[in-house]
Amino acid sequence: xxxxxxxxxHRDLTLANGVLHGLGFEVPVxxxxxxxxxxxxxxxxxxxxxxxxxIDGAPGALVLSMPIELDRGRAAFSKLARALExxxxxxxxxxxxxxxxxxxxxxxxxxxxxxxSLHRLAVVMxxxxxxVTTCGMHVFSLPDSEVALAAHxxxxxxxxxxxxxxxxxxxxxxxxxxxxxFAPNPETPQRPLVRWPDASYAPEHPCHNSFxxxxxxxxxxxxxxxxKLALVFMPALAALLSAAEDxxxxxxxxxxVEAIRDKAVCVTMEHRSAQRLERSRGYADLxxxxxxxxxxxxxxxxx
Numbered sequence: 001x002x003x004x005x006x007x008x009x010h011r012d013l014t015l016a017n018g019v020l021h022g023l024g025f026e027v028p029v030x031x032x033x034x035x036x037x038x039x040x041x042x043x044x045x046x047x048x049x050x051x052x053x054x055i056d057g058a059p060g061a062l063v064l065s066m067p068i069e070l071d072r073g074r075a076a077f078s079k080l081a082r083a084l085e086x087x088x089x090x091x092x093x094x095x096x097x098x099x100x101x102x103x104x105x106x107x108x109x110x111x112x113x114x115x116x117s118l119h120r121l122a123v124v125m126x127x128x129x130x131x132v133t134t135c136g137m138h139v140f141s142l143p144d145s146e147v148a149l150a151a152h153x154x155x156x157x158x159x160x161x162x163x164x165x166x167x168x169x170x171x172x173x174x175x176x177x178x179x180x181x182f183a184p185n186p187e188t189p190q191r192p193l194v195r196w197p198d199a200s201y202a203p204e205h206p207c208h209n210s211f212x213x214x215x216x217x218x219x220x221x222x223x224x225x226x227x228k229l230a231l232v233f234m235p236a237l238a239a240l241l242s243a244a245e246d247x248x249x250x251x252x253x254x255x256x257v258e259a260i261r262d263k264a265v266c267v268t269m270e271h272r273s274a275q276r277l278e279r280s281r282g283y284a285d286l287x288x289x290x291x292x293x294x295x296x297x298x299x300x301x302x303x
Contacts, residue, residue, distance in 0.1 A: 001031040004062060007087035013080075020064065023076040030063045041093060042100045044124060051102040055090045063095075070094075070139045071118055071170060074110060081107040095206040097136030099124050115170035123166060125159050126200075132158040133200060134166055138209040141279045142169050143195055147216040160184070161191070165214065175272055176214070177226040178287055189219035195284065197238075197294055202301040210283035224289065230274035233266045236285040240264055241295055251299070254292045261291045 005015045013022035020027040039056030047055065062084075070077060081092060085103045093100030099122060101109065109121040123136035123144075132155060133146040145162045147153060153161075164184035168174065176182075181190035193214045201208035217223060233240065237260075244260055245252050252260075269277075278284055286294045 001029075004031070004087065008083055011083035011086055013083050023073075023080060025067055025076070027067065028065045031060055032063055033060045034058055041098070042091060044099055046099065046101050046105070047091060048102065051091065055102075058090055069141050070122055071115075074118070078107070078110045081110055094122050094136065094139060096139050097122055097124050097207060099136060115167050118170060119163070119167050125162065127155055132162060133213065134162050135200070135207055135209070137166060137169070138211055140170060141211060141282075142166075143212045143214050143284070144198070144209050145214040145216060147191075148218075150218070153218075161188075161216065165193075165216070175275065177271060179223045179225045181222075182216075191219055192217040192221055192223035194223050194290075195287065196290075197284075197286070197297045199297045199300055211278070212284045226271070229268040230271045231266045231288055232269055232274050232277065233264050233285060233288075236281075236283075237261060237264060237288070237291060238283075238286050238295075238298060241286075241291075242298075252295070257292045257295050261288060 001015075001018075008015050008020070013020060015021075015029060018029055020029050034057075038058055038061070039052050042052060042055060064080075066073065066077070068076065081089075081103065084092070085107060089103045091100050091102050092106040100106075101121070106121065109117045112118070118140075122139050123134050126133050126135055131146055131148045134144045137144045145165050147158045147161060149155060149158060161184060165182055168182070168184075169176065176193060178194045179192065181192050183190040193216060195212045196215050198209040198213050200213075203210070240260055241252060241257060244256070286298075
């Protein structure tokens with residue numbers, strides 16, 4: 001840590017007492033020693049063998065807890081990457097997706113002018129036996145996306161669709177709601193979107209997306225349209241159900257979940273205002289019409 005403090009002092013950044021200054025906001029910093037697996041921490045083939053060998057032999061790394069989204073803080077992230085590179089940094093990895101690059105490549109991507117370069121920097125496509133899911137959109141305070149593989153959707157098609165959907169969210173910041181439909185171009189059939197809680201990772205895991213995941217429906221299918229106004233529970237419905245289950249000491253039934261939903265206090269507001277509120281608190285609530293089904297997803301990591 002002392003070596004980094006000295007090196008960064010020559011790059012208009014001050015690192016002292018575990019806090020980095022000079023980016024326009026304070027950044028908590030921790031130094032971690034190499035546990036012998038630094039090379040394994042860059043698993044997606046984005047780092048060449050020479051750079052990977054250097055990373056694997058590094059004595060340690062800085063862990064920086066950036067308090068701003070990657071897109072909104074792009075200039076600060078660029079300044080940081082340049083300073084780290086000049087001070088001898090070898091690579092940068094985003095913990096929320098485990099995606100990392102050699103530092104020169106990371107800097108080139110953060111300095112790119114397109115939303116696609118930001119997506120490349122932070123988001124990975126994870127293929128499974130039955131679906132393709134993205135991971136990493138929560139660094140932008142946005143949901144990830146998931147599409148099931150079927151006869152009409154192979155992995156290549158799924159990857160292209162999810163890439164278009166994610167980059168569209170980054171480039172346009174649209175007001176996407178459950179029940180809306182999306183297609184990357186006029187020639188492609190639209191697919192409905194419904195937002196669900198992230199079932200892939202426990203809430204305490206860095207890869208967990210607290211803003212949820214867009215589940216993409218089949219081409220041409222439909223989902224219930226959103227209402228004209230958003231129903232915002234105060235406090236959040238997920239918090240109410242968690243408190244009720246903790247108090248009961250046993251799992252809630254469907255009848256109980258829906259009764260709590262129906263009796264809970266909520267306010268109506270414009271959907272864009274509800275979106276801003278969601279981002280300020282750092283997580284998405286359950287869809288009221290899917291309260292029981294989505295509560296089951298949350299229970300996967302509570303039990």
